[in-house]
Amino acid sequence: MPQQPLNPVDHEFCDRAKSHIQRNNDLFRHAIDSLPNPFYVIDVNTFVIQMANSATHDFGEIKEGTTCYELTHNRKSPCSGQNHGCPIAAVKKSIKPAVFEHIHFDKTGSPRYFEIHGYPICGKNGAVVQMIEYALDITDRKNAEAALRNANDNLERRVSERTHDIELVNAALHKEITEHKRTEKNLREHQQKLRSVTSELTIAEERQRRQLAIDLHDSIGQALALSQIKLSQVQQSIQDEEISGQLRDIHALLENAVQHTRTMTFELSPPLLNDIGLDAALEWLTESFQERHGIQTKFHNEQSEKIKDDDIRLMLYRIARELLINVVKHACADSVTVSIKSLKKAIKIEIVDDGVGFDPRQLKRRHHEEDGFGLFSIGERMKFIGGEFCIHSKPGHGARALILAPLRRTIPK
Structure with missing residues (x-):
């Protein structure tokens, strides 16, 4: 049947339809050209690029029949392999969107990292016929990740x-x-x-x-x-x-x-030391010091248990005598009190004077000198028999010497 010529109304409708389609095409073109990253529509069977936006110009000119792998990879065959898989093959097989990371080479040959998002376009029979590829430039992110890895490696x-x-x-x-x-x-x-x-x-x-x-x-x-x-x-x-x-x-x-x-x-x-005991010997010692040196002395006896160890008696008597001599030589004291007292399994002797006193810390720092060494020696002798010796004093407030001795030595003779 011969084709009937269109009447004026039909011509007007066709013109409006063509104009509307053109506007939509222009709008779509403008929309995809506004995207900052490359946008492609690719035939999944031939890998030919059927549509692309202006962001793809960085990779070269797209001619009729140009494939995606030729444009972005300078390859003669589609991408393959575990480390560089093909998004088109994955989308075509799964009929689902897929995401890959690829290295694309621009027209200067410089590599750039892209995150490829592939979206299937299906035909009437449901099979994938085209794929939309939107490539996000992640070069800066990859460089930052590499720098971070290097920094981390250097740090490690x-x-x-x-x-x-x-x-x-x-x-x-x-x-x-x-x-x-x-x-x-x-x-x-x-x-x-x-x-x-x-x-x-x-x-x-x-x-x-x-x-x-x-x-x-x-x-x-x-x-x-x-x-x-x-x-x-x-x-x-x-x-x-x-x-x-x-x-x-x-x-x-x-x-x-x-x-x-x-x-x-x-x-x-003194015979009193062995015949009567340490208390009697100390009492005689304090009285003799008062007679010979003119220092007023007092003696207090609270000893209830006698020391049976001859060596300890002798040592304590000699130490008390040395301390009294120190009072005469260094203390400039007017009076001194000597006391002896029994404790549980021990004897305590105190010698207290009202002299000029001293700083015990300074005495420790100069224990190699005669007066310092004498007190140091007393401490060593008391440690040997399991006893203790300490002295409390400060300038202008006299001194108090304390001796604690066991009734028997705590180490073998």
Whole structure:
């Protein structure tokens, strides 16, 4: 049948339809050209690009028959492989959108990273015939991720190196600490041995003093006393006044020698110490210091249990004497009080003076000097027998020395 010519109304309708389609095409073109990233419509069977926006111009000119892999990959075959899979193949197979990451090369040959979003366009039979590809440029993100990975790798490397250095330092420090502990242990052992030797020498010296005092009393003392008796008998039989006067002078010299011998005996080891006890010896010691040095002394005795260890008695007596001598030499005191008191399995001796006092910290710093070493030596001797020694003082407020001693030594003799 011959085609009927269109009437004017039909011509007007067709013109309006064409105009409307053109406007829609222009609007669609304008819309896809406004997208900042490449936009393609690709035939899934031939991989030919059927439509693209202006953002694709960075990759070169799209001619009729140009495929996606030729434009963006400079390849002669579609993408494949696990690390560079083809979005078209994935969308065609699953009929679902897919996302891939690809490296595309622009027209200068420079690589750029893209996140490919593929969307299927299906035909009447439901099969995928075209795919919309929208490629998001993620080059900056990838570069940032790479920089972050490098920074992280560098950080991990530096941390590893630092950890290794710290481990070396820790190992060296541990070795040094171990060596220091070993040295401290050896030093403590040597100090204990030195303390033991020193104290044993002191005890041996005290025993010699006691033996010498006994010898003075039993030999020289008795000989002098017998000489006095014999001389008195001779005096009674002499009538000559001149000779009698000379004998009296000799008797006075003998009496003086007897007194000196008795004093030496008490200084070396007072008989009261062994015959009666430490309390009686300390009381005699305080009285003798008042007589000889003019310092007012007081003695308080609260001892109920006697010390049976001869060495401890001797040591405590000698320490008390040394402290009283220190009061006379350094304290400038007007009075001093000595007290002894029994505690549970121990004896406490206190010596308190009203002298000028001192700073005990300074004394510790100069314990090598005579006065400092004397107090240091007292402390060492007390440690040896399992006792304690401390001294409290401050300038202008006198001093208080405290001695705590066991009734028996806590270490073997």
